[in-house]
Amino acid sequence: DAGITQSPRHKVTETGTPVTLRCHQTENHRYMYWYRQDPGHGLRLIHYSYGVKDTDKGEVSDGYSVSRSKTEDFLLTLESATSSQTSVYFCAITGTGNYGYTFGSGTRLTVV
Amino acid sequence: QQQVKQSPQSLIVQKGGISIINCAYENTAFDYFPWYQQFPGKGPALLIAIRPDVSEKKEGRFTISFNKSAKQFSLHIMDSQPGDSATYFCAASGGQGAQKLVFGQGTRLTINP
Numbered sequence: 001d002a003g004i005t006q007s008p009r010h011k012v013t014e015t016g017t018p019v020t021l022r023c024h025q026t027e028n029h030r031y032m033y034w035y036r037q038d039p040g041h042g043l044r045l046i047h048y049s050y051g052v053k054d055t056d057k058g059e060v061s062d063g064y065s066v067s068r069s070k071t072e073d074f075l076l077t078l079e080s081a082t083s084s085q086t087s088v089y090f091c092a093i094t095g096t097g098n099y100g101y102t103f104g105s106g107t108r109l110t111v112v
Numbered sequence: 113q114q115q116v117k118q119s120p121q122s123l124i125v126q127k128g129g130i131s132i133i134n135c136a137y138e139n140t141a142f143d144y145f146p147w148y149q150q151f152p153g154k155g156p157a158l159l160i161a162i163r164p165d166v167s168e169k170k171e172g173r174f175t176i177s178f179n180k181s182a183k184q185f186s187l188h189i190m191d192s193q194p195g196d197s198a199t200y201f202c203a204a205s206g207g208q209g210a211q212k213l214v215f216g217q218g219t220r221l222t223i224n225p
Contacts, residue, residue: 031210042118042201042215043156050210058212090155099144099211103155 003027006091006104013111019078021107023091025071031094032074033101034058034066036087043090049074081111116204118216126224131189133219135202138183142204144211147176147187150199150218159200160187192223 004025013019023032031050035043035058045058047066055066063085065077078085088108092101118135125131137145146161162169162176162185169176175188189196202216 033210033212035215040121040217042116042217043213044215045212048210048212056210059214092155094211099161099205100146100158101148101156101211101213103157105153105155 004091004093004102004104006089006107008107009105010108011110013081013109015082015111016080019081019109019111021076021089021091021109023074023076023104025074025093027093027095027102028071029093029095030071032068033092033094034064034074034076035090035092036060036085037090037106038087046076046089078109081109083111085109086111116202116214116216118202118219120219121217122220122222124222124224125192127192127194129192129223131192131196131221131223132186133200133202133221134184134186135204135216136182136184137204137214139204139206139214140183141206142214143206145176145178145185145202145204146213147174148201148203148215150201156201189221192221194223194225197221197223 033048034046037043044060049055049068067075091104147159148156149159150156173190178185200219203213205211205213
């Protein structure tokens with residue numbers, strides 16, 4: 001989607017390895033979010049950021065950490081990947097006063 | 113747990129028919145109710161949204177109906193077309209600052225030609 005890109009698009013990793021997913025925006029938006037999408041669960045919030053170095057936990061944050069050192073980049077790290085973290089991960093952005101999320105195209109992560 | 117419950121899980125409608133997807137929420141602090149449309153391999157895209165100060169919002173063939181007392185809202189797609197075949201998610205959020213959306217489980221809509 002325009003203004004927001006996720007990388008990689010696909011990744012297969014082994015159990016116990018660290019994994020970092022990247023979300024990059026060119027919109028200079030304040031808020032950034034990481035969600036995971038699983039069948040039967042919709043999308044669930046993992047972590048979100050409300051500014052550089054300002055982050056907070058979402059509904060399913062266990063096993064995940066995030067960092068935001070620049071406005072444009074929001075990183076999601078799985079310190080030690082588990083099979084339960086196999087999912088499609090979406091990043092989203094919103095600006096101040098703008099309630100509509102813009103989502104990235106997603107990262108399909110498979111932990112084997 | 114702040115939940116949004118969505119039904120049905122899947123829906124098949126004939127071309128030209130009306131598609132109806134329902135959602136119910138629990139948290140009375142929610143004050144923003146969007147619907148998202150997602151095509152395979154893509155991220156969800158905002159379709160239409162409503163706030164609780166109105167009972168209905170219409171944009172083209174898409175209408176949100178909102179019942180604050182029942183804590184329910186629904187999406188109606190009029191004159192459904194094969195191009196509307198997608199997965200639809202309702203969501204809700206409330207408060208100031210970051211819009212931490214709580215999503216429903218999703219509805220896979222298929223429009224038969």
